[in-house]
Amino acid sequence: xxxxxxxxxxxxxxxxxxxxYLVWTGxxxxxxxxxxxxxxxxxxxxxxHFHEVGVKVSGKVVSGSYSRLQGELLHRFQVHDIEHEQVxxxxxxxxxxxxxxxxDTEVVLEGRYGADGVFRAKTVLTKxxxxxxxxxxxxxxxxxxxxxS
Amino acid sequence: MxxxxxxxxxxxxxxxxxxxxxxxxxxxxxxxxxxxTEAQFRKRVxxxxxxxxxxxxxxxxxxxxxxxxxxxxxxxxxxxxxRAEKEEEGGIHGDAAAVAEASEAELEREIALLRARIxxxxxxxxxxxxxxxxxxxxxxxxxxxGAPAVSDSSE
Amino acid sequence: xxxxxxxxxxxxxPISFWGMTMGFVGGRYGRGDLVLSAxxxxxxxxxxxxxxxLGVIQAFLADQFQYWYVANYSNRELDxxxxxxxxxxxxRGSLLFWAVILAFFSSIAVFQNRxxxxxxxxxxxxxxxxxxxxxxxxxxxxxxxPFERLGFTPPDGAGLNPQLQNYWMTIHxxxxxxxxxxxxxxxxxxxxxLLTGRLDSRWIVVTRRWTLVSWFFLTNGIIFGMxxxxxxxxxGGYWFWDPVENxxxxxxxxxxxxxxxxxxxxNRGMLKIWNMSLVLLTFLLTIFATFLTRSGLIESVHSFxxxxxxxxxxxxxxxxxLAGSVVLILYRLPALRSExxxxxxxxxxxxxxLNNLVLLGAAFAVLWGTIYPLVSEAITGQAVAVxxxxxxxxxxxxxxxxLALTGIGPxxxxxxxxxxxxxxxxxxxxxxxxGVVVIFLGLGARDGYALATFGLSAFVLTVIVVEFWKGTxxxxxxxxxxxxxxxxxxVGRNRRRWGGYIVHAGVVMIFTAFAGxxxxxxxxKVLNPGESVSVASPFGHTYSLVYxxxxxxxxxxxxxxxxxxxxxxxxxPQGALTTERRFYRVNxxxxxxxxxxxxxxxxLYVILxxxxxxxxxxTNNPDAQRIVVQVMVNPLVAxxxxxxxxxxxxxxxxxxxxxxxxxxxxxxxxxxxETETDLVEASA
Numbered sequence: 001x002x003x004x005x006x007x008x009x010x011x012x013x014x015x016x017x018x019x020x021y022l023v024w025t026g027x028x029x030x031x032x033x034x035x036x037x038x039x040x041x042x043x044x045x046x047x048x049h050f051h052e053v054g055v056k057v058s059g060k061v062v063s064g065s066y067s068r069l070q071g072e073l074l075h076r077f078q079v080h081d082i083e084h085e086q087v088x089x090x091x092x093x094x095x096x097x098x099x100x101x102x103x104d105t106e107v108v109l110e111g112r113y114g115a116d117g118v119f120r121a122k123t124v125l126t127k128x129x130x131x132x133x134x135x136x137x138x139x140x141x142x143x144x145x146x147x148x149s
Numbered sequence: 150m151x152x153x154x155x156x157x158x159x160x161x162x163x164x165x166x167x168x169x170x171x172x173x174x175x176x177x178x179x180x181x182x183x184x185x186t187e188a189q190f191r192k193r194v195x196x197x198x199x200x201x202x203x204x205x206x207x208x209x210x211x212x213x214x215x216x217x218x219x220x221x222x223x224x225x226x227x228x229x230x231x232r233a234e235k236e237e238e239g240g241i242h243g244d245a246a247a248v249a250e251a252s253e254a255e256l257e258r259e260i261a262l263l264r265a266r267i268x269x270x271x272x273x274x275x276x277x278x279x280x281x282x283x284x285x286x287x288x289x290x291x292x293x294x295g296a297p298a299v300s301d302s303s304e
Numbered sequence: 305x306x307x308x309x310x311x312x313x314x315x316x317x318p319i320s321f322w323g324m325t326m327g328f329v330g331g332r333y334g335r336g337d338l339v340l341s342a343x344x345x346x347x348x349x350x351x352x353x354x355x356x357x358l359g360v361i362q363a364f365l366a367d368q369f370q371y372w373y374v375a376n377y378s379n380r381e382l383d384x385x386x387x388x389x390x391x392x393x394x395x396r397g398s399l400l401f402w403a404v405i406l407a408f409f410s411s412i413a414v415f416q417n418r419x420x421x422x423x424x425x426x427x428x429x430x431x432x433x434x435x436x437x438x439x440x441x442x443x444x445x446x447x448x449x450p451f452e453r454l455g456f457t458p459p460d461g462a463g464l465n466p467q468l469q470n471y472w473m474t475i476h477x478x479x480x481x482x483x484x485x486x487x488x489x490x491x492x493x494x495x496x497x498l499l500t501g502r503l504d505s506r507w508i509v510v511t512r513r514w515t516l517v518s519w520f521f522l523t524n525g526i527i528f529g530m531x532x533x534x535x536x537x538x539x540g541g542y543w544f545w546d547p548v549e550n551x552x553x554x555x556x557x558x559x560x561x562x563x564x565x566x567x568x569x570x571n572r573g574m575l576k577i578w579n580m581s582l583v584l585l586t587f588l589l590t591i592f593a594t595f596l597t598r599s600g601l602i603e604s605v606h607s608f609x610x611x612x613x614x615x616x617x618x619x620x621x622x623x624x625x626l627a628g629s630v631v632l633i634l635y636r637l638p639a640l641r642s643e644x645x646x647x648x649x650x651x652x653x654x655x656x657x658l659n660n661l662v663l664l665g666a667a668f669a670v671l672w673g674t675i676y677p678l679v680s681e682a683i684t685g686q687a688v689a690v691x692x693x694x695x696x697x698x699x700x701x702x703x704x705x706x707l708a709l710t711g712i713g714p715x716x717x718x719x720x721x722x723x724x725x726x727x728x729x730x731x732x733x734x735x736x737x738x739g740v741v742v743i744f745l746g747l748g749a750r751d752g753y754a755l756a757t758f759g760l761s762a763f764v765l766t767v768i769v770v771e772f773w774k775g776t777x778x779x780x781x782x783x784x785x786x787x788x789x790x791x792x793x794x795v796g797r798n799r800r801r802w803g804g805y806i807v808h809a810g811v812v813m814i815f816t817a818f819a820g821x822x823x824x825x826x827x828x829k830v831l832n833p834g835e836s837v838s839v840a841s842p843f844g845h846t847y848s849l850v851y852x853x854x855x856x857x858x859x860x861x862x863x864x865x866x867x868x869x870x871x872x873x874x875x876x877p878q879g880a881l882t883t884e885r886r887f888y889r890v891n892x893x894x895x896x897x898x899x900x901x902x903x904x905x906x907x908l909y910v911i912l913x914x915x916x917x918x919x920x921x922x923t924n925n926p927d928a929q930r931i932v933v934q935v936m937v938n939p940l941v942a943x944x945x946x947x948x949x950x951x952x953x954x955x956x957x958x959x960x961x962x963x964x965x966x967x968x969x970x971x972x973x974x975x976x977x978e979t980e981t982d983l984v985e986a987s988a
Contacts, residue, residue, distance in 0.1 A: 011649070012661060019665035022698045023672055030694040034677070034687035056689040068914070073828050073932060095828070096913040096934050099467070099538065099895040110691075151308045158312065158355075162319065162348050166341050175336025176343055180422040187504040194570060198718065207782060208774040210715070210729060215722050222719070 032056050032110070037081040037089060044113055051115045054122075058108045062088060066103050079107065079119070089113070093121040100126040188233035195227035196259055228256050306368060309359015310451035312352040313400070316440050320349050323433035331426025331499075342429045346414045349436055350407035357404045360397055360450050364390040370457040373397060373450045379463040379890040381861040386464055389474040393464055395598055395611075396443075396450040398477065402594065403439040405478075406485040410436065413489050413514075421510060427496035428489075435488050438621050446613040448598075463890035466862070472532035480525030480552060484590040486518035487555065491587035494580055498632040503639045505570065511583065512566050513959070515559055520955040522556045527814075527948040538896040538911050540826065540936045542944065545695040550674045551593035557667040558586040561660040564713075568653045571718060573643030577633065578660070580640065584629040589667075591622055596674075648719070650726065655713045662705050669698045700753050704760060707815055710808050711764035714771055732770060737763030749823070757819035761812045768805050768812075775802075795957060803958030810950030813943045820906075820940025828913065828934045841906055841937045845874045849881070854915065854929050862886045864897075867912050867931055871901060883912040883933070902942050909936040 034056045035043065044050045057079070065078035073094055080088035091109060101107070101124065111121035168174060185193070202223060206216045232252040323345030330338030360373070364387040369375040377394045378387055386393075392401040410432040417425055443449060490511040497507035529549065530542035543549060562582040568575050599615035633640070648654065673690045680688045715729040740762035741755050749755055772791070780790035795802040823842035831837060831851040838848040852868040864886045871878040883899030901908040916930035 011658070015658070015661040015665060019662075019669060019698075019702070022701065023669045026669075026694045026698045027673070027676060027690060030697060031676075031688050031690055034689040073830065073913075096538070096911055100893060110689075151305070151311075154308050155311045158308075158315065158352075162315070165344055165348065166319070166322065169337045169340035169344070173337060174340060176340035176425070177419070177422050178334055178336050178339065178426070181419050184420065184506070187506075190505045190509075191573075198571060204775070204778060205717070208778040210725075210774065211717065212722060212725050212728070215717060215725050219717065219719060 034058070036083070037079060038084050038087045040113055041087060041089070048115070051113060054110065054112055056108060056110050057113075057119070058082075058106065059088075060106050061101075061103055063103050075124075077103075079109065082106065089117060089119055091119045091121055091124075093124050095124070097124055098126045186234070186237055188230055188237050191230035192227060192234055195223055195230050199223045199227060199260065224256065224260070227259070228252055231255050305362040306359040306366075306371075306451070309356040309362070312355035312359070313440070313443060313449075313451065316349050316352040316356070316403075317437070317444060319345050319352065320433045320437035320440055323349065324430050324437055327426050327428075327430030327433060331430065339426045339429070342426065342433070343414050343418075345433065346407070346410050346429055349433070350404070350411045353400065353404040353407050353436075356450075357391055357400055360391050360400060361388055363451075364388065367461070369459075369461050370453050371450070372452045372454050375454060375458050375461045377461070377464050379461040379861075381890065382461075382464055383469070383861070385474065386469055389468075390464065392477045392481070393468055393473070396448045396452075398481070399439060399443055399448055399594075399598070400450050401478070402481050402485060403436060403443065405481050406432075406439065406488055407436055409486050409489055413492070417510075421493075421506065423500050423502055424493060424496035424507065424510075427499045428492040431492040431495045432488060435492075442614065442617055446617055447611065448614065460890065463861075463888060466886065466888040466891055466893050466895045467536055469861075469888075470532060470536045472528055472535065476525060476528035476532050479521050479528055483518050483520070483522030483525050484552075484555065484593060486514060486521060487559065487587055487590050489514040490518070490583050494583040495629070495632065498580070498629075498636050501636060501639060503576065503636060508566055508569055508579070512563075515562055515566070515583075515586075516955065516959055519556070519559050519563060520952070520959065522552070522559065523951055523955070524948060526552055526556060527944065527951075530944060534941070535898065535900065538898045540824070540909050540911070540934075540938060541821070542941070545673075545692045547674050548593075548597050550670045550695075551589075551596040553670055554667050555586050555589040555593060557663045557670070558582055558589055561663040561667075562586060564656045565660050568656055572653055574645070574653070575657075576640040576642065577637070580633055582660075584626075584633075588622055588626060591618065591625070594618070595622065650716065650723075652713060652716045652718045655709055655716050659706065659709045659713065662702055662709070666699055666702045666706070669702065670695065673698070703815065703818075704753070704756050707757065707760045707764060707812070710811065711760065711767040714805060714808075715767055729767075729770075733763045733766035736766040751819075751822040754819040754822040757815055761816045761819075764812050765809060768809050771805060772802075799960055800958045803954045803956075803960075806954030806957060807951050808954075810947040810952075810954060813947030813950060817940045817943035817947065820943070821938065823939045824936060826934060826936040828932065830930060830932050832930050837933065837935055839935045839937055842939050843905055847908055847935075847937065848872045848875075849910070849933075849935060851931065851933070852880070854931060856918075859886075861890070862888045865912070865915055865918065867915075867933070869899070869910065869933075871908065881908070881910060883910040885912050885915060887918075904942055904946075906937055906939040907941045909938055910934070911936075 032054050033043075035058075037057060037059045040050075040055060040057055059079040060082050062078035062080050067076050068074065069076070075091075075093045075095075075097060077091055078088050079091050080086070093109075093111075105126045108125045109119060109121040110123045111119055113119045169176075199220070202211065202216065202219050205211045211219070232248060235248050235252055235255075323342045326338045326342035326345065329335065330342055363371050363374050364378050365384070367374070367378070367380055369378075373394060373396045374390070377390050377397070382390075390397060392398040410429075413432070414425070414429060417428070421428075493507045493511050493514075497503055526549075529552070533544065534540075534542040559582075562579060565575050565579055565582060569579050595615070595618040599611060599618060673694050676690050677688055680686065711733060712730075715726075717725060737759040741759040744755055744758050749758075772794075775794045776787055776791045779785065779794050780787055783790065783793070785793065825839055825842060827837060827839045829837040833851055833853050836848050836850040838846055840846050849869040849871055852870055854865055854867045856863065856865045858864075864884050866882050866884040869881050869883070871881050878901070881899045881901050884897045885894060886897060887894050896911055896913075899910040899912075901910075911934040912931060913934045914932035916932075917928040
């Protein structure tokens with residue numbers, strides 16, 4: 001008894017539906033805003049509820065702001081907006097910093113911006129334009145668009 | 150030095166690529182070796198599946214009912230493929246009934262052979278045909294089969 | 305040599321276009337001479353790209369920093385080993401490397417088919433040369449020429465990123481590239497079949513083997529990448545759902561789907577359009593993977609800097625490949641109709657189909673999660689991030705369904721299985737699976753997904769073992785062979801099937817290892833010499849590590865600090881473990897080299913998170929020797945690498961050429977016995 005193609009397409013549609021549902025709810029529930037510090041502060045200002053929402057923020061570590069409390073595993077540093085340097089906040093992070101973390105790197109933080117004005121990061125990633133293409137300034141060629149400064 | 154190498158590279162490449170066109174040397178456009186035709190391929194697949202079914206039956210993976218229904222359908226498929234092959238070969242001309250008969254005969258041979266291999270019957274050393282397990286003399290040509298259960302390790 | 309290499313790269317441009325044109329024209333007008341010239345041009349392009357690659361390597365070895373590429377990826381003190389690997393360390397070289405491997409595989413395909421599949425070959429050569437021409441155009445005109453000069457010669461290069469200075473870096477990218485490029489051959493044959501209209505089983509036979517080659521390299525490439533991440537990146541994990549990791553997973557998923565659905569076409573003459581589409585899709589996804597890596601459009605740990613030219617040229621290429629393929633399929637639609645229909649949901653083909661749908665569903669989920677940030681930003685203007693939580697949430701259930709199908713597929717009969725048959729074959733595996741779940745529950749494991757994985761893994765392994773056992777027993781009885789000989793002959797006679805089962809066993813091991821990560825333990829602690837840190841393993845014992853001291857040394861390319869810890873397991877000494885940090889002077893970058901003590905059950909993974917005083921510790925001041933360590937216990941990680949080995953063994957068995965077609969004995973000449981050596985395999 002050959003199966004009607006119709007039934008086969010029902011099965012196909014069923015799988016497609018289930019996967020779409022998984023993807024849809026997955027994105028909805030796990031997606032986080034990816035903000036600059038300026039955007040973050042503006043959002044928190046307009047809606048204090050944002051203190052409880054996990055966000056992703058990219059910014060730059062303020063030179064010389066990094067410290068680790070002696071004997072403790074808590075890292076503390078300040079991050080400022082790449083375009084508006086005056087916009088900055090303190091970050092606290094407990095964990096191992098990435099190898100490429102220095103006092104001057106671009107970082108991507110995930111975590112919550114508390115009501116006390118301190119960003120408690122769950123993860124800290126460094127963002128060097130491209131990690132595998134770190135080209136020092138002295139090699140920079142005027143025509144090269146590839147090197148990010 | 151590198152200039153010479155570059156010039157040489159260009160010359161060698163040009164000769165290598167243009168020689169077929171200038172000297173009329175051609176690559177074959179149809180395969181010179183006989184390639185299995187579609188009918189042969191289908192026949193192989195059908196027979197392979199038949200063999201798998203026999204094997205799975207022997208392994209105890211298939212029940213009797215499943216075995217019989219699968220087997221009859223696969224046999225029909227194999228028969229169709231064999232018939233197509235025969236028609237393709239053109240070995241038997243014209244008469245459709247003759248083609249059908251020859252195909253059925255071939256399928257029977259193939260199945261008998263399969264079954265003999267599964268059941269472990271000996272093969273005749275004279276005519277090469279399979280025989281039921283425990284046979285002492287070939288059922289096809291009458292030759293002595295010698296020691297029973299000759300197994301073929303080339304399989 | 306380097307100048308000659310540059311010259312050869314330029315020369316490859318007209319030659320590949322020549323080959324593409326001659327292939328198509330020769331095929332269309334039946335001109336054997338043009339076809340021969342086209343086929344020869346494939347060898348020529350391979351030779352030229354090889355010279356170009358050697359030119360790049362030579363530039364690295366001779367420290368020719370006047371080249372942008374060398375200056376940015378090497379320095380004088382770099383190990384020779386890594387200078388050679390410099391060919392694929394950066395974007396420019398890796399594109400050239402990609403092209404040369406593609407040319408290598410193309411040459412093999414042309415050589416293999418000198419006297420076979422001749423109808424296809426003109427178009428196969430045409431397509432392959434077209435792809436090669438595309439890559440050469442990219443190399444020469446998209447600002448990624450590896451031979452570009454700086455205009456001055458720096459005294460030293462910027463050095464290779466320290467994270468790339470790892471043993472796996474020399475192995476992981478080439479393996480992956482082998483996998484990506486090898487899939488161009490199935491694609492070329494698919495297009496040739498569509499163009500010639502010869503859409504019977506022939507192209508499938510050729511394609512299947514090449515797909516398996518590609519799949520083999522892809523799988524190993526991905527596993528090597530995990531190994532590298534695990535050893536080098538120092539976060540204790542091996543998979544981060546990074547966009548580029550995802551990009552390598554996509555063609556893996558679709559080619560896995562193809563490897564299964566192609567069996568339905570062979571056995572049942574169905575799914576011809578589906579299979580054709582899967583080949584085209586997989587090829588597009590291999591190009592998409594390059595595109596994602598090279599264009600820098602999506603932020604990733606792997607991505608090279610943003611390059612708009614490359615993004616545009618790749619998009620144009622992918623677009624035209626897609627459009628052309630779809631038109632060809634539509635044109636040949638009548639010839640691609642199915643010969644049969646699915647008879648029952650309870651059949652092997654239905655299980656395979658479901659496996660295909662689920663694999664493609666996973667691919668869709670991964671693709672969508674990867675590009676969603678781009679799409680969202682383009683539409684709403686709001687940047688968002690989609691991370692590991694999304695991918696885990698969607699892909700773990702999908703993976704569990706796949707795992708279950710791995711066990712169901714082999715036992716269920718083609719066409720239509722009866723309920724009794726199913727009960728008979730599934731009872732034991734189901735009992736074993738349930739038993740394992742109960743045991744783990746008893747041991748205190750509460751993670752639902754992990755329990756499901758362990759149960760399903762046990763189910764699948766039981767199915768496979770029973771298959772082997774029953775097959776061996778049947779054969780031993782039928783042929784009167786000893787168990788070992790019977791097993792060997794069983795596998796030898798249908799390599800693809802039994803090799804496939806072995807691959808499945810490897811996949812199961814890897815799934816089990818993934819589930820093990822649900823039980824990871826970690827602890828961070830500040831240590832002074834003589835102090836210790838304890839960490840409990842999920843298996844019940846306790847490790848305690850005593851910090852013995854730290855030493856520093858100066859290596860040619862870096863300074864290193866090595867902390868020594870002695871390990872005790874439940875009070876019994878287990879020897880020492882070192883973990884270190886390195887400072888690469890040229891790159892001015894600090895990196896960690898983790899210490900790993902690997903056992904089959906679990907890995908003890910120690911990260912030297914910080915050294916209190918890098919300068920002061922040599923002064924022997926105990927306070928300056930204070931360090932921060934992060935100690936992790938990662939259960940079952942080693943099973944990923946074991947699983948990879950098993951997959952390699954299984955794939956090699958499936959790939960191994962069948963015995964020569966010539967019969968070895970008189971009886972074998974009788975037709976049916978020949979079916980036992982897979983003719984398909986012997987002729988492919």
